[in-house]
Amino acid sequence: MANQSASLDFATGAGPPLGEAVPVAHDPRLQRLVDQAAGFNLFAIPQRESGGAIPAPGGGAIGLQLSEALHRFDIDLGLAPVGTDVQASNRVGERVGQLDLRWLIIPQDFRALPDREPPPTLLDRSRSQRFTMQETAFAFGDGRSGFRSFGTGRTFPVALRGQPKLLVAAVGNLTKGFGKFQSHEGNFTLCGEITPDHGFLGHLIVRVQDPQGILRTQADLAPLQHELDPDPEFTYLLFAGQKGRGPDQVNRFSFGPNGQMRALNVSTELKHLRMGCAVSGPEGFLARDFQVGEVIGREIGAGRGSEPGADPSGSALRPFLFEGVARYSLNDSRDREVGALTTNVLEGRRFDMRLPEDPQDVAWRFGFFGPVVLGSGCFSGAQGMFYGASASIFRPPPGAHMITHFYAARLHDPHGRFRAARGRL
Amino acid sequence: MSNATVQERRSEVAASRLPDVNAEIFPYDVVQHLLDQTADISLFAVPEPGYAETASLLPSDPNDWFGLNGGFGITFRSRLHRFRSFIQPPTPECLAVAQAIGEVDGRLECRCLLGDANLQWNPSSNPDPVLLDPWVSQRFSVQEADFAFGGGEGFRGYGIGRTYPISVNGEPRLLASAVGNLVEGRGKFRGCEATFVMTGTITDLGFLGNVICRVVDPNGSFRRGREIPAPSSNVDSRDAFLLMRGVKKNPRVKTTYGPPPDATRVSLVTPSQMRSVDLRFAGREQGGPHTEMRVGPVLGPMEATVFFDLLAPPGTAERPVPFTTQELYTFQDGDGMTVATLTAGITEGISFKLEFPAAPGQPGVRFAGFGPITGGTGPLAGAQGILTVNSLIGISPHALSLLHVLHIVDPGVNFSRTLD
Numbered sequence: 001m002a003n004q005s006a007s008l009d010f011a012t013g014a015g016p017p018l019g020e021a022v023p024v025a026h027d028p029r030l031q032r033l034v035d036q037a038a039g040f041n042l043f044a045i046p047q048r049e050s051g052g053a054i055p056a057p058g059g060g061a062i063g064l065q066l067s068e069a070l071h072r073f074d075i076d077l078g079l080a081p082v083g084t085d086v087q088a089s090n091r092v093g094e095r096v097g098q099l100d101l102r103w104l105i106i107p108q109d110f111r112a113l114p115d116r117e118p119p120p121t122l123l124d125r126s127r128s129q130r131f132t133m134q135e136t137a138f139a140f141g142d143g144r145s146g147f148r149s150f151g152t153g154r155t156f157p158v159a160l161r162g163q164p165k166l167l168v169a170a171v172g173n174l175t176k177g178f179g180k181f182q183s184h185e186g187n188f189t190l191c192g193e194i195t196p197d198h199g200f201l202g203h204l205i206v207r208v209q210d211p212q213g214i215l216r217t218q219a220d221l222a223p224l225q226h227e228l229d230p231d232p233e234f235t236y237l238l239f240a241g242q243k244g245r246g247p248d249q250v251n252r253f254s255f256g257p258n259g260q261m262r263a264l265n266v267s268t269e270l271k272h273l274r275m276g277c278a279v280s281g282p283e284g285f286l287a288r289d290f291q292v293g294e295v296i297g298r299e300i301g302a303g304r305g306s307e308p309g310a311d312p313s314g315s316a317l318r319p320f321l322f323e324g325v326a327r328y329s330l331n332d333s334r335d336r337e338v339g340a341l342t343t344n345v346l347e348g349r350r351f352d353m354r355l356p357e358d359p360q361d362v363a364w365r366f367g368f369f370g371p372v373v374l375g376s377g378c379f380s381g382a383q384g385m386f387y388g389a390s391a392s393i394f395r396p397p398p399g400a401h402m403i404t405h406f407y408a409a410r411l412h413d414p415h416g417r418f419r420a421a422r423g424r425l
Numbered sequence: 426m427s428n429a430t431v432q433e434r435r436s437e438v439a440a441s442r443l444p445d446v447n448a449e450i451f452p453y454d455v456v457q458h459l460l461d462q463t464a465d466i467s468l469f470a471v472p473e474p475g476y477a478e479t480a481s482l483l484p485s486d487p488n489d490w491f492g493l494n495g496g497f498g499i500t501f502r503s504r505l506h507r508f509r510s511f512i513q514p515p516t517p518e519c520l521a522v523a524q525a526i527g528e529v530d531g532r533l534e535c536r537c538l539l540g541d542a543n544l545q546w547n548p549s550s551n552p553d554p555v556l557l558d559p560w561v562s563q564r565f566s567v568q569e570a571d572f573a574f575g576g577g578e579g580f581r582g583y584g585i586g587r588t589y590p591i592s593v594n595g596e597p598r599l600l601a602s603a604v605g606n607l608v609e610g611r612g613k614f615r616g617c618e619a620t621f622v623m624t625g626t627i628t629d630l631g632f633l634g635n636v637i638c639r640v641v642d643p644n645g646s647f648r649r650g651r652e653i654p655a656p657s658s659n660v661d662s663r664d665a666f667l668l669m670r671g672v673k674k675n676p677r678v679k680t681t682y683g684p685p686p687d688a689t690r691v692s693l694v695t696p697s698q699m700r701s702v703d704l705r706f707a708g709r710e711q712g713g714p715h716t717e718m719r720v721g722p723v724l725g726p727m728e729a730t731v732f733f734d735l736l737a738p739p740g741t742a743e744r745p746v747p748f749t750t751q752e753l754y755t756f757q758d759g760d761g762m763t764v765a766t767l768t769a770g771i772t773e774g775i776s777f778k779l780e781f782p783a784a785p786g787q788p789g790v791r792f793a794g795f796g797p798i799t800g801g802t803g804p805l806a807g808a809q810g811i812l813t814v815n816s817l818i819g820i821s822p823h824a825l826s827l828l829h830v831l832h833i834v835d836p837g838v839n840f841s842r843t844l845d
Contacts, residue, residue, distance in 0.1 A: 373495035
């Protein structure tokens with residue numbers, strides 16, 4: 001997602017024009033600092049006995065309030081073997097925590113804040129609506145570690161094979177950690193659907209900055225257990241995005257006919273990504289250090305701030321908003337494009353952060369989501385959502401841009417075309 | 426517009442004697458005949474497979490990814506098929522349309538750039554970019570539309586449009602409509618004045634729907650009086666497109682002024698009579714494109730209220746005069762009993778000055794637009810869709826040559842659509 005840098009589109013005029021080749025600036029130290037983070041792949045399954053709709057006085061629902069079970073979720077997407085489609089294994093395992101949520105539908109122009117209760121607004125499954133995640137509390141393992149959060153999202157009514165579904169995606173920010181999560185900052189992005197009985201079923205990518213390494217281990221995790229398939233009509237893809245070193249990786253500003261900067265063109269290399277977490281022994285809930293592997297594709301995209309002239313800083317109460325379009329192409333083992341997804345990030349939320357070993361630099365962490373607007377190759381006709389959670393240090397072109405995206409896509413896949421039978425590792 | 430300017434305009438309107446639009450500078454029948462000297466082209470656009478993946482919003486600079494198709498706009502290419510849509514005479518039991526989509530007879534390429542709610546007609550500049558959101562109604566400019574027929578015939582145009590996300594039996598669909606003006610013609614279209622409208626569905630960044638071009642043709646270049654065979658159907662249109670021609674029932678029917686909607690606009694209440702119409706087109710034959718119009722049976726009355734700025738200078742290609750309308754269609758059976766009604770309104774209308782070489786000094790207007798269907802009764806109860814108009818009128822006398830299309834999203838429940 002050519003994204004967070006968008007603030008600088010409007011704040012500076014610096015940078016090479018399109019077509020001017022300059023070396024890609026790399027700073028391994030900054031990349032290491034950005035990557036001092038724990039990444040958790042989780043799958044939420046509603047607990048039917050715990051609640052559901054928040055009723056409206058006159059009937060209908062204004063939101064949902066319930067507890068959900070958080071499960072380990074393993075997604076493994078690699079280079080497609082020659083002659084095959086892109087395929088990822090999706091394995092939902094044992095329960096590792098609980099999610100307590102209270103989400104409320106909000107008016108389109110409502111400014112959501114953690115301490116501001118929105119006016120009652122009816123959930124309408126026929127149209128896209130905004131909602132606030134007024135409360136979303138994560139508790140892991142024995143419940144002594146976790147965090148509270150706040151965020152916003154959108155519903156997206158779709159029909160898949162003639163069946164109406166209410167898709168949902170949202171970005172949340174960690175507001176208060178407890179146990180091992182105390183004093184951490186992080187964010188998460190979720191994507192799934194609101195079930196007919198008002199639960200949330202879907203994937204959460206949690207990214208927590210963890211310079212002390214409290215939340216993660218380099219050791220292998222216990223094997224995933226008690227496999228479930230709670231979302232059989234969908235396949236989830238997961239991959240990383242990082243800057244490569246080739247000339248095609250140079251960020252460039254895009255200028256409109258009037259000479260004004262309108263967006264930042266960003267490309268990244270898409271890479272194999274492994275993320276895992278488990279509750280194991282006395283250490284409790286831990287993430288395996290995420291592993292970024294071989295290049296499996298390429299991203300090209302253009303992003304910008306959603307509000308021209310907005311303050312370029314992003315805070316918990318007022319994150320910087322960004323949007324953009326990007327094309328993600330995935331390759332086979334001969335480095336030939338197998339399929340591509342063009343996606344529009346309709347909502348991106350960026351938060352500034354300081355890295356302890358580099359306090360003078362402002363680093364960014366951010367989350368985003370939006371629909372797949374076009375699929376090509378093996379993804380021709382694909383329907384789904386794209387989303388992710390990321391962090392970066394960005395200096396305007398030709399400066400360094402150290403970034404690691406956790407990218408994910410939830411694709412409607414009733415026949416399992418994109419679903420590999422088992423994990424590769 | 427400032428308050429002072431509004432007040433000034435209000436005074437001008439009040440002070441002006443509203444012109445008698447029914448007066449006859451030239452005889453009514455003469456003006457009616459002149460208005461009908463048009464080549465009327467009705468086609469059905471079907472997306473060209475695979476084009477969306479290769480298209481760019483910035484074809485001259487494909488390495489600027491701001492131009493990724495589907496982001497801040499849509500570039501589409503559709504094959505233009507011959508299209509026949511003929512409304513059957515209404516009966517107490519049924520309102521039906523026979524549709525046929527035939528062979529490919531042309532190609533349409535459009536580069537549409539999304540803009541904000543304040544997007545204005547401006548052929549010389551791009552709108553402030555807005556990202557495509559299929560769940561939100563958005564305005565766009567048709568920055569470049571290219572209609573190509575056989576033998577180098579065709580034209581380039583500019584226009585404006587809007588997307589309409591709707592839900593059909595729980596299934597979301599993204600409708601889109603646009604209105605535009607011929608900017609530069611090729612072959613027989615060279616030097617012509619023409620207006621085009623389109624209404625359909627955005628599917629995989631392609632456009633599937635009806636396109637109507639109306640070319641002012643005082644010399645009959647496109648109309649040879651020769652019969653053009655009807656297309657044989659080979660594609661399903663998915664929706665119903667009710668094509669109608671409207672004129673005044675007779676020269677004695679008067680247009681009246683209604684209550685002004687605001688300080689700067691007047692309203693004209695215009696009764697007309699709608700009929701089925703069969704528009705035929707041959708785009709690739711020797712001698713270039715030609716057209717034929719066959720007028721069918723009476724469907725019923727239509728009352729339109731048109732809102733516009735009477736004091737605005739006549740519309741030009743660079744600065745057309747906007748208008749809006751409210752329409753009530755009544756479909757009647759052979760005994761004059763109402764079978765169905767439908768209400769709709771043009772929300773994006775543009776109009777241009779129209780002159781008649783054969784009647785110097787006779788004022789006229791060429792206008793087109795689109796807007797949502799807002800209600801219906803009988804078989805059209807609950808109808809969703811879009812109205813497009815592509816028309817010419819005289820001013821003093823107020824003769825009409827209306828061409829309307831009701832694009833009715835057809836879930837196959839309340840409306841009978843048959844293949845021809």
